[in-house]
Amino acid sequence: MPSISFSEKNNGKNPVLLPVFSDEFSAEKRKIFRGLSPLQKRALRTALKNAKFPPTGFVPVFSGKDAPVFVQILGKKAEVARRDVRENAASVASFFKKYAFDAILILPGSLDKKGESAFSEGVIFGSYEFSGFFGKKTIDAEKESGAKIPSQFVFWGKTQSARQKELEAIAEGIALTKDIINTPPSIARPSFVEEQARGIAKKPGVSLTVFGKKDLEKMNCGGILAVGRASREEPRLLVLEYRGGKKSEKPIVLVGKGVTFDTGGHNIKGRYMRWMKQDLGGAATVLGAFSAAAALGIPKNFIAVIPTVENMVSPDAYFPDDVLRMYNGMTVEVDNTDAEGRLILADALAYADDKLNPRAMVDLATLTGACIYAVGDDFTAGLSTNPKLFSALKKSSETVDEPLWELPLHARYAKSLKSAIADIVNCSDGIKPGTIEGGLFLQNFVKKETPWCHLDIASVAFDEKVGLATGRDVRLLVDFVKNF
């Protein structure tokens, strides 16, 4: 991760990045020149006089003895939202990779304070690389080319140590989330998820409890045990606690689905098995956000609860038609072994609700393929029993530009979960709103009086076109924990 610093000096030594709206090049908009050295200013003025700049993209301007200025044209001011500014900035690190500069000075250009802040986030979060699995040939070729992303970004302005700390903590959290999701599934097994939690537990104020198979048997976590039964690794329930608030203050509880790979079990997935390493996305997002919130020392009590299993096929695997007895005493008939996420979350939610006295509970899960049909690939789907809690999450979503949309958690769709021999079934094939059905199933495992929200992130956690995790909703959770 590149380092961050602030400066109000430009000695002309470091290459400069200048973000500018395409309609702000005219002479009266001189403020875009602020921070440039005299030589750089002159070179840019000359370039503007003599050349037509494109509507978007990077344009290098050479200024003789001083380092070059890279103008990043963001598009027309009126058409560029804060989120677009952040997304534009996310391409900065990879753009500069080929130049192999060490430090880049980033000037405000056209950006106001809020724009600058979004831009710096984009630059830092966009510097993430997942390179541990390339082979020698690729690594050697890269070394030979000398390409590397800048190791330092210097932002224009007075030193802001709180802001710097925040950016670094969140960048680390997002990188942790992405690393956990991107890691291949033969490595990222339940023991790997436990190791990640152990790493976070080294931070001051954090403690970890690990429940293994024996403990889960005593606790009657029939869902976690059944789904994890065919794996060569034991299932686990991980509980990470941070106590930054008053002793008497009830904690915020974040629960994350940690299916390290989802084959579907006996209801095996066909061609949609590809990318199912992402099925620990909820766990990864909760771990990344927890890690960032703990690093920031947010003065609240918050707890992460992570059930983690591998959903496999073996002679030992659980069957469709099985009946499971869950932590809260309810019985569940298995309609489909591929609706496994809700089974492990059911135990985790019921455990947390029973033992942790939550002020609010939010679970994140790559729960349903239907989610992407419901809200598309830009929204997280939220289902909640508590309007106040949902609006707090929605507010965070708007603050950080990570879109969230509410779906109806309406009882009229709950009929499909009726079973002839158990309290409920885990799913039905007859119902179209599968994301709602998932939420309604989980609702059975949360007390009425506990404010709860289920976030289905199957739509957003992973970018299949790119083949990498997105890190979505880490920032949303950190903002939520900070402000709720």
Ligand code: BES
């Ligand atoms: N992990 C999947 C959901 C999923 C699909 C996540 C695509 C990310 C991308 C989940 O366990 C699953 O298989 N759900 C089933 C539920 C059905 C059997 C009721 C689904 O969506 O088809």
Ligand code: ZN
């Ligand atoms: Zn599944």
Ligand code: ZN
């Ligand atoms: Zn799954």
